[in-house]
Amino acid sequence: MSDVLKIPRRKLSDEVFDRLYAMLLNGEYVPGDLLPSERELMELFGVGRPAIREAMQDLERLGLVSIQHGQRPRVIAPTASEMLAQIDLTAMHMLSSSPQSLEHLKEARAFFELGMVARAARVASDTDIASLEAVLERQRAELNRDTGAFIKADMAFHSTIAEITGNPIFVAVSHAMLNWLAHFHATVLHWKGNEHITLEEHARILDAIRAHDEAAAIREMRSHLDRARNLYSLT
Structure with a gap:
């Protein structure tokens, strides 16, 4: 047999x-x-x-x-964070070896970010908005000083929006995707000359959330992500 x-x-x-x-x-x-x-x-x-x-x-x-x-x-x-941490190395390998997977990740991130920013605009409290303002100020303080700290503050801005939603799975997924993409900052993400634009876009997103304007928050986040997506490339 x-x-x-x-x-x-x-x-x-x-x-x-x-x-x-x-x-x-x-x-x-x-x-x-x-x-x-x-x-x-x-x-x-x-x-x-x-x-x-x-x-x-x-x-x-x-x-x-x-x-x-x-x-x-x-x-x-x-927890959702622990679950996603278990696939961290596999995700990094997949993204490093497959340009198509990186494109899929960028698309998935945009899908989550647009949904999260809409919810954040809808539910954000004064305390939430103050937290987001503090993160933006921290990022602004790192301008032309420490690129690594600037990028960390950039990630914190998006993570804070996820936290405002109050959904721990959103937070975990957002954190994981940001970390996976951050792996490419040192090799393929070209920040030079884009810092001021990033700050201006974050400020507009914050303004929309502060005004509880979901449509504006989605519009500003989409514009921000569309520009940022072009900075990620494996070529």
């Missing part, structure tokens, strides 16, 4: 992982709960200590449990 038809044998740790994961998925253990001890799990599943430890380490790498020396593993609530 052809080897293609053979079912590969699975490691015991994989079986243990599947069963523990099913327990978490079914709500048998919820965030904050302690899992059974190694000895209890060994007896429950009929396997040795190495299989339990390897499965538990896999759960920890996925951000599902916290393991402290000498203590039973504790179930934790995964």
Whole structure:
């Protein structure tokens, strides 16, 4: 019989992982709960200590449990940021090796940014607007001083808009996309001569949010992103 038809044998740790994961998925253990001890799990599943430890380490790498020396593993609530951090290296490799993927990322970022700025204009409080003003002032202070700090403040401006939406998934996705694009600042993003324009565009976006004008916020953000997109190139 052809080897293609053979079912590969699975490691015991994989079986243990599947069963523990099913327990978490079914709500048998919820965030904050302690899992059974190694000895209890060994007896429950009929396997040795190495299989339990390897499965538990896999759960920890996925951000599902916290393991402290000498203590039973504790179930934790995964966050969107932690989830996206797990694909960080893969995303960087994909973007570095595929110009088309970079274009897709720019398009996805624009989609999110336009939606987020509209919501920010709709819901921004006085405190939110003050936070955005402070970030813009910090960016303005770095003009002609520190390019790295200027770019960080630029990213913070967009991250703050995401935070104003009040949606942690928006915040996590925005932060991840900004970090992935920031990887290209040093090699393919040409900031020289564009700093003043960036500040003016950010100021107009801020004005629209302050006025709670969704249409203006979308228009100004679209103009800002359309110009910025042309600065990213792998050629």
